[in-house]
Amino acid sequence: MHQQQHTQAISMQTLMPEKDLAYTVLADLKRVVREYATAATESSCPQTRQMFTNLLNNTLRMQGDLFNAMQQQNMYSVASPALxxxxxxxxxxxxxxxxxxxxxxxxxxxxxxxxxxxxxxxxxxxxxxxxxxxxxxxxxxxxxx
Amino acid sequence: MMQPITAKELEYVVDSISNEDLLMKQCAVVVAAGSSPALKQVCGQMIHMHEQHMHTLLHSLQQHQQLAPTQPQN
Known part of the structure; x- marks a missing residue:
């Protein structure tokens, strides 16, 4: 009983920092982009291929939006430039x-x-x-x- | 011309519904528990997009429903 109350009191931020949470969403968006690309290339029905292509484009856009937001919050450090x-x-x-x-x-x-x-x-x-x-x-x- | 959905396509569609469901819930956590307004805004918009994607995927299955053969084809 006491244990349960204690668990409920822990906020989401304590369980997982916002940065990690955002990174998890970003990683999943990247994975889903790959899956939609694969699904589109392996579709034989033109309508299904078009649907996966549209979903791919939307997901790519969302991944880009989230990445930009994270970068502005200094949550993401970009790789060093090539020499x-x-x-x-x-x-x-x-x-x-x-x-x-x-x-x-x-x-x-x-x-x-x-x-x-x-x-x-x-x-x-x-x-x-x-x-x-x-x-x-x-x-x-x-x-x- | 619409073709019957293949077994492979069916797998991709249902896997995609699960993916969209997971992403939608993750975004909801960011909106509910996040502290950065910019992130919460982006994730809030994404929730609706994932919801829309789930409906699109489900709709495509419904569209192919009548075309699906009832007997196994060789």
Whole structure:
């Protein structure tokens, strides 16, 4: 009896600090985002896939909102920034990867279709102007189905 | 054209209802016991979203109810 009264007197904040509680919700939102993404990719009915896609987007937005609120309350410390030399090194290495991929497409005679990726990197990205990739609309709909 | 729901899809839908239920209750705890107004506001809005999600998921099951075969298909 006495024990029970004592238990009831403990507030939720004492049982679990608000920061931990918020982190638990954030972790679950992240898990649910992954689950909705998996569910969407494994749905065969178009309506079901669309539903999971909508739920995925909503959940992503909620996760972002909660993250922002937690960061503003100093409840979340972001990972330290990557060093400049590391970024430089990765750019250099992966420019080669992209170049090789394009050469590969060229050898296969498929360069035409893939060229927008390269153009984006070399011209649009550097000049800061984004031009819509020129692919026919019927082809585009296949990508975004 | 609506297709019958697959066993896999059914599992995802019911698991998702459980997930939304859990998230809704967690958000309710933050609203009831939290001290930061900003967090309480975000979680308060999320409660309604999770509730809405549960209804969406349930509704999708109801929509597929009539299409579901009564005999096992090979």
């Amino acid at each position: 400049r030399q590391e970024v430089d090194k990765q750019i250099k290495e992966h420019q080669q990867v992209i170049q090789q991929a394009e050469q590969h497409l060229q050898q296969l005679g498929l360069k035409q279709q893939a060229s927008f990726g390269g153009q984006y990197n070399q011209q649009q990205h550097l000049q800061g102007q984004y031009i819509q990739p020129q692919i026919p609309t019927n082809q585009q709909s296949q990508f975004y189905m």
